[in-house]
Amino acid sequence: SSLLSGPASLLTGVSVSGGGGTSVSDLHSTLDADLSGLTTSSVVASFAGTGTFTGDLGEAIITVSGTNVMILLGATMGTSSFVVEVSSLLSGPASLLTGVSVSGDGGTSVSDLHLTLDADLSALTTILVVAYFKGTATFTGDLGKARVTVTDSNTMTLFSTIMGTSSFVVKSGSTLAGPVDIYVTATNDISAATPAFAAVPFKADTGYVSLAEGTYFVTVTPAGSKTAAIGPLSLDLEANKIYTAVARDGVGLTDNVGLILLDDFN
Numbered sequence: 001s002s003l004l005s006g007p008a009s010l011l012t013g014v015s016v017s018g019g020g021g022t023s024v025s026d027l028h029s030t031l032d033a034d035l036s037g038l039t040t041s042s043v044v045a046s047f048a049g050t051g052t053f054t055g056d057l058g059e060a061i062i063t064v065s066g067t068n069v070m071i072l073l074g075a076t077m078g079t080s081s082f083v084v085e086v087s088s089l090l091s092g093p094a095s096l097l098t099g100v101s102v103s104g105d106g107g108t109s110v111s112d113l114h115l116t117l118d119a120d121l122s123a124l125t126t127i128l129v130v131a132y133f134k135g136t137a138t139f140t141g142d143l144g145k146a147r148v149t150v151t152d153s154n155t156m157t158l159f160s161t162i163m164g165t166s167s168f169v170v171k172s173g174s175t176l177a178g179p180v181d182i183y184v185t186a187t188n189d190i191s192a193a194t195p196a197f198a199a200v201p202f203k204a205d206t207g208y209v210s211l212a213e214g215t216y217f218v219t220v221t222p223a224g225s226k227t228a229a230i231g232p233l234s235l236d237l238e239a240n241k242i243y244t245a246v247a248r249d250g251v252g253l254t255d256n257v258g259l260i261l262l263d264d265f266n
Contacts, residue, residue: 001041008033008045012055016040024060027053028068035060036078064088064106072096084108084126094119094131098141102126110146113139114154121146179223188217188232199223213238 002020004011008030014037016022021042027033028049035045035058045060047053052071057080064070065085072092077100084090084106090097091109094116100123102108107128113119114135121131121144131146133139138157150156181195200223216237220230 004040008035011035011038013037027062028070031055034058036076064090064104086127090126094121097121097124099123113148114156117141120144180229181221181223181225183217183219183221183232184211185217185219185232186215188219188234190219190221190226190228190232195221211237 002018003023004016004020005023005025007026008024009026011022011024012030012033012035016038017040019041021044022038022040024033024035024038024043024045027045027047028051031051031053032055033053034056035043036056038058038060043058043060045057045062047062047064047070048066048068050069052073054074056076056078058078060078060080061083062070062080063083063085065088067087069089069091070082072090075092075096077096081101082090082103084102084104086105088104088106089109090102090106091111093112094110095112097108097110098116098119098121102124103126105127107130108124108126110119110121110124110129110131113131113133114137117137117139119139119141121129122142124144124146129144129146131143131148133148133150133156134154136155138159140159148156179199179201182197182200183190183193184196185193214237216235217232218230218235219228219232221228
């Protein structure tokens, strides 16, 4: 089949139809390009720089390559899709990335998830998918494989389909414990175990990690020690759940430190 090829600076606003293909280069150099008039059987575009795209993507399949970042801001998405190559990143608000197909060995960063509470992130399948929730609201969409960060003392309430493996966050909220090692093991014996998370400082957390359904023992020790400050605590984890455990000081700062269990522990 035939192909029309050219830079975005020449093909923006142009009508191209037919059973062949259109290849658009240098999309990163024309950040307000309008590709909506490209309606051939295949339309591909290359984004090989770092920039904020504000134009119309039409039905193009965009490849983000190199060590570059394509930021979407006010863009018209059309039926576009993306391939993000290794070391590259696609970034944009949930309002633009909901329902969009993004694949490849790079990453996808979703902002403002709290503003699109029915967002569908299930088609974001890059190696890394992160999303940020900066409000207090109830989310009813599909989180796909995203690792979601809830920020600034906000509350995200979930009534949606979650991944089939548990997400687990352990936060260090004890001023007495200092930096801690956190063990997540199949038995209560940590003598030969390696910490799942080492030297976690006060107010830090492990981030979300995926665990298969089952019984685990969580033990928290001072960093570099095998002497338990908390636990071993037996926890039964189910699929499709989110679990949070926060290390806390003892009563009056004199009792033993312990864990507060939140989310689906309750």
